[in-house]
Amino acid sequence: MTPSMTPSTPPWPRLQRVDWPALEQHLDENGHAVIAGLLDTSECAGLTALYTESDRFRSRVVMARHGFGRGEYQYFAYPLPTLVDTLRRNLYPRLVPIANRWQARLGKERRFPAEHSAYLAQCHDHGQCRPTPLLLRYRPGDYNCLHQDLYGDNWFPLQVAVLLSAPGKQFEGGEFVLTEQRPRRQSRAMVPPLRQGDALVFAVNQRPVAGQRGDYRVTLRHGVSELRRGERYTLGLIFHDAA
């Protein structure tokens, strides 16, 4: 454990400062919402520095080999770095009420338990045992095709990505892009402005939208536009484990 991996303040008080009702409303209306400044610069640098510590990771994916884009990412192995584990365990209970409300509106039966440990036990019972938190690295010319991070039948409907690099300073281009596909309509693209340390909460698969005849589903995908300069790192926090 490097010293920079110790959170400078415990994440719990940090998350208490978040305006959750506003975040929830933005999520309901757009399928994504930003938690500004969740990590500080030194925490971002500490996580970025882990990228070269190969024994922290269970696998490395070179995106071009799979047609996923260009660039690469690595999935952390268990045990997760303390800060990654703390973020995942503390963000989850805040997102559960939103996730369960969406499940009901989407007509889905599954409800998620209040604690992340209980949810992981469920994933493990389903044979989804492999950790999904990841670090992504982009260099000039790299990009990430629009995709969804499902990894099995049991998936938690919200995920979080934290931008670890400083736009305009450490990199240019490389915008986080979301698309929202509405039934029988054209897709809407969204590019939330992100600064270093900002966390984006977004829908993994679908979100409910109130229509004239009840709720309907819209499908979301996310990706990253081409990086023009520098190096860009992201921490991805997915709450379900993978098959």
Ligand SMILES: O=C(O)CCC(=O)C(=O)O
């Ligand atoms: O690099 C990014 O911002 C996208 C990360 C991503 O695809 C994810 O966290 O699931």
Ligand SMILES: [Fe+2]
């Ligand atoms: Fe992703």
